[in-house]
Amino acid sequence: MSKEQIVIKVDNLRKSYGAFEAVKGISFSVKKGELFAFLGTNGAGKSTTIDILCTLAKKNTGDIYIDGYKHGDIKGNNNIREKIGVVFQESVLDERLTVYENILNRGQYYNLSKEQIQDNYQFVSEYLKLDDIKDKKYGALSGGQRRRSDIARAIIHKPTILFLDEPTTGLDPQTRLFVWEAIKRLQEETNMTIFLTTHYMEEAAVADNVVVIKEGHIVAEGTPDQLKDKYAFDSLHLVFKNTFSSKQWFKERKISYTFKNSIYTLRLATTIDAYDILKKLENQIESFEVIKGSMDDVFINIIEEKEVIVL
Numbered sequence: 070m071s072k073e074q075i076v077i078k079v080d081n082l083r084k085s086y087g088a089f090e091a092v093k094g095i096s097f098s099v100k101k102g103e104l105f106a107f108l109g110t111n112g113a114g115k116s117t118t119i120d121i122l123c124t125l126a127k128k129n130t131g132d133i134y135i136d137g138y139k140h141g142d143i144k145g146n147n148n149i150r151e152k153i154g155v156v157f158q159e160s161v162l163d164e165r166l167t168v169y170e171n172i173l174n175r176g177q178y179y180n181l182s183k184e185q186i187q188d189n190y191q192f193v194s195e196y197l198k199l200d201d202i203k204d205k206k207y208g209a210l211s212g213g214q215r216r217r218s219d220i221a222r223a224i225i226h227k228p229t230i231l232f233l234d235e236p237t238t239g240l241d242p243q244t245r246l247f248v249w250e251a252i253k254r255l256q257e258e259t260n261m262t263i264f265l266t267t268h269y270m271e272e273a274a275v276a277d278n279v280v281v282i283k284e285g286h287i288v289a290e291g292t293p294d295q296l297k298d299k300y301a302f303d304s305l306h307l308v309f310k311n312t313f314s315s316k317q318w319f320k321e322r323k324i325s326y327t328f329k330n331s332i333y334t335l336r337l338a339t340t341i342d343a344y345d346i347l348k349k350l351e352n353q354i355e356s357f358e359v360i361k362g363s364m365d366d367v368f369i370n371i372i373e374e375k376e377v378i379v380l
């Protein structure tokens with residue numbers, strides 16, 4: 070299937086809790102097979118939006134299409150549930166059952182045949198490496214093992230779209246990497262669309278597309294590179310030898326900088342521009358560091374409403 074096919078289309082979605090409007094008319098679309106990162110500060114409206122898309126909560130107004138099905142009526146919502154898998158922040162597996170039993174039960178919920186469930190189990194077990202935990206009770210698992218089981222359960226019916234609400238929060242770095250690699254493999258090898266919320270910007274940095282919401286409004290969207298161009302910058306940090314009159318040097322050349330804790334910071338259009346400056350100053354420098362603009366900068370600058378002007 071074409072990468073350009075739209076699998077999620079949201080138009081002017083609104084959701085209120087009583088008098089409080091949590092989602093204030095957002096519109097966006099997600100293409101088939103992409104890793105889509107839905108970002109925002111705590112309370113921005115991410116979980117509310119996911120709950121609505123997954124048919125677990127009602128919207129107030131707005132049009133939503135998921136994998137071609139219209140969201141909102143019973144038939145459309147039932148069709149949508151067949152096409153999606155969801156991993157919530159809080160686990161929904163039965164603590165008293167084994168991993169295998171939990172996943173099998175879920176397969177039965179989708180009316181899959183025994184053979185189909187077995188085939189699909191092999192598929193999810195390979196991606197989430199379930200062999201060593203298959204017969205363990207879910208309640209006895211570590212946080213990382215639970216996450217692997219949660220994801221496996223969510224994809225036992227091989228959905229078109231997998232919704233992941235902060236899938237790696239609370240995991241140690243090694244487990245986080247393991248879970249993350251499984252998610253990326255699912256996307257790349259099976260063309261599953263991944264709809265992700267995360268507070269880890271290094272995960273957002275490898276997304277195909279990013280939407281950032283703040284207080285229920287979309288405040289930025291684009292590819293990570295597009296967002297970096299607009300909201301982040303590369304910089305050069307310089308520490309000079311005591312003998313060098315650095316401020317005078319910059320003033321004469323009309324170069325802007327910030328100065329803090331003996332470090333001069335210069336904004337760069339690209340990291341290569343550091344080379345020219347370093348060559349001119351090579352005998353005066355005590356130390357230097359070239360720093361690439363990151364998704365952390367992007368997120369902070371978007372939330373603080375600072376667009377970056379490269380000097």
Ligand SMILES: Nc1ncnc2c1ncn2[C@@H]1O[C@H](COP(=O)(O)OP(=O)(O)OP(=O)(O)O)[C@@H](O)[C@H]1O
Pocket residue numbers: 086089091109110111112113114115116117118
């Ligand atoms: N059931 C509810 N009743 C009333 N207000 C709610 C309810 N659920 C969420 N809210 C409010 O709606 C807003 C959006 O919440 P939501 O959980 O969607 O944010 P979020 O972006 O997912 O945050 P987090 O990153 O902390 O998970 C918040 O102000 C929250 O307090």
